[in-house]
Amino acid sequence: MFKIFPIKNGLENVLGFYCDGVNVGMREPDTAGDVAFIRSDEPCMVEALFTRNKFQAAPIKHFQRYPDGFETNFLLMNAKNANAMTGEQGIEDIDALFEKLGEKISLVNPIMSSTGVIGYRLNQEKIATAFDRFDYNSKNSDTTARAIMTTDSFKKELCFKIELEDGESFHIGAICKGAGMINPAMATMLCFVTTDADIPKEDMQALLLEATEESFNRISVDGDTSTNDTVMLLANKRSGAYHKEAFQEALNKILFELAMMILKDGEGANKLVAFEVTGAKNLQEAQTASRALSNSLLVKTALFGEDPNWGRIASTIGASGVACDDTTLTIHYDNLLIYSNEFRELDEEREEQAYKIMKQESFKVVCDLGLGSASYTSYGCDLSYEYVKINAEYRT
């Protein structure tokens, strides 16, 4: 009925969108840019999900001042400064920037997104120097994806082309940043998706909600949620093609893969682990137990130590408050039985196999509570010395 296949890089193949990133000196110049844009040659639809943190950053408040259903033709992004906890001044600073930018290019409801340190005003002068240097007709997804990185060790971008039965096709491209402050309440990250699909306006929100729930809402690096988290979908209808089911599947796929990239890039992380809780009394309890596992410091350090210490898994489930029973509980690492009522102690052979599984770059921890039929999977990573180092030294 339809085919979804990955094509090159990130945003460049999506019709009608342009992007570029430059370095204005907020970040050490040889690494990457620090200011970037995505623009649509005509005003496009925009749907966004923002952080649940009560202290939403200035760019989010600025966005929310536009009337529901507004269209935009310009998204400005910067790294190194979150423009958060900057009060009314932080919002005025955005307007001032757009006033200057408006002298270079025609703007319709321009929006901004920022990431970096909290509590400092944007450096207007530095950022404004980008406006003369941007190539507004560029499709440089690479410089754009690099310019929004903070502690990321690699850029994150993806593109899918979706071919429909009738020969029509559309594209979804995305860039994303995130490595720490990742919690399953959207995770601390920015993700910008562009598409030339001809999406009806009324579909936009539901499509983005489902894809986000299946991806960014299921990953944890350190259980923290930032002031700036954003997932944004920009759609300009340019291809004239659309197929709801195909679009949803492709969007789910793209956001899920980006979420896994964030985990793999988790600050100091070496392993990607899926925590699958099954047999829970209800979905809420499955989710609670699964998220407790992906957030537990003791589980995360045991993963780093490659120690098949299933007691920490059991203890974390017990501490999470969900209904559980040690006679119905079973724990598997991939397909290896680690704990059940009958096999409470790991014999040498199974322990040896468990070590092997834990040495993999990614594996599954499956906990069946044996009390019902609800299940939930979240994704986490190990916690290494490197995490502590990165976060002890971040601001300096």
Place this chain on the structure above:
Amino acid sequence: MFKIFPIKNGLENVLGFYCDGVNVGMREPDTAGDVAFIRSDEPCMVEALFTRNKFQAAPIKHFQRYPDGFETNFLLMNAKNANAMTGEQGIEDIDALFEKLGEKISLVNPIMSSTGVIGYRLNQEKIATAFDRFDYNSKNSDTTARAIMTTDSFKKELCFKIELEDGESFHIGAICKGAGMINPAMATMLCFVTTDADIPKEDMQALLLEATEESFNRISVDGDTSTNDTVMLLANKRSGAYHKEAFQEALNKILFELAMMILKDGEGANKLVAFEVTGAKNLQEAQTASRALSNSLLVKTALFGEDPNWGRIASTIGASGVACDDTTLTIHYDNLLIYSNEFRELDEEREEQAYKIMKQESFKVVCDLGLGSASYTSYGCDLSYEYVKINAEYRT
């Protein structure tokens, strides 16, 4: 009206109680013991608070099989093995041990407490060798306190003598273990308090609840709660003296000081920080925000890095879900203003002062939400490389 003063060591001055610890080879012999006891020469009252973890360890289930209000004359303790997730067998193992022990000394409703690794049966033979080696008439608080240590780097014991106006006096002694898996839902620890005060049975529970709420329920090392957490009060009335207010004050003091010792010994921790949240709409919200701070990985690593990055403090409060507003919020480190609506950016002078405060071994982070009059203080520590090392390598 009454005087409370510290006297030597832990349990040895409390009338009618005896204790000793030996090494039976579960721990490397040169460091400390691994099996210990506390006994009362006549059956004494016992009140205990246990972990909220759903997977309560076998010794806790064994305790709960006795009828309400039972008296005991013997508490057996061991380290290195939690006897948790061991099922019915774990409880039978305790009974079997007490059958052997009963051949050496008369037992009335004996109880047990264990700490260590989850998921292995107790080594009956090794533990039973202690029964021949215990000095049942010893008052060796030192060997007893050392025998319950796990990742603790120092033993924890305290004793207070309380002198009443009429010249009468009584004692409260305590030993405690804990360094990691510490969360404000009693913390992962064992604490045993003995007293010769003539407490009416009906006062026991309220006294212990209040003292625990003000101490162990307010500390966090890593946000995890174990299967074995126990705070236990053993009272034999031997002194004939009692004064409720004096007892409560002394018990609060002793448990608070032990809780602070746990934090100072927090795995790899270098700093003790009080997180005082004031001006909250209600107590629940003050507690939620305060605990979010003491549990946050990003706050803890910033403390380790001695970085006055108040953005992480603000962001954590915002993410905790409590009502808050960046125009009414103020943040102080000790008495230094770090953030307010008027002073959103740290100038160089205040930043310099903030560095100095953060270099101290202990200091206060005070967050006034400016929305009400409720307040709550919890206590936490920094997160260092050492924490990761200890917990990656724990079981081996």
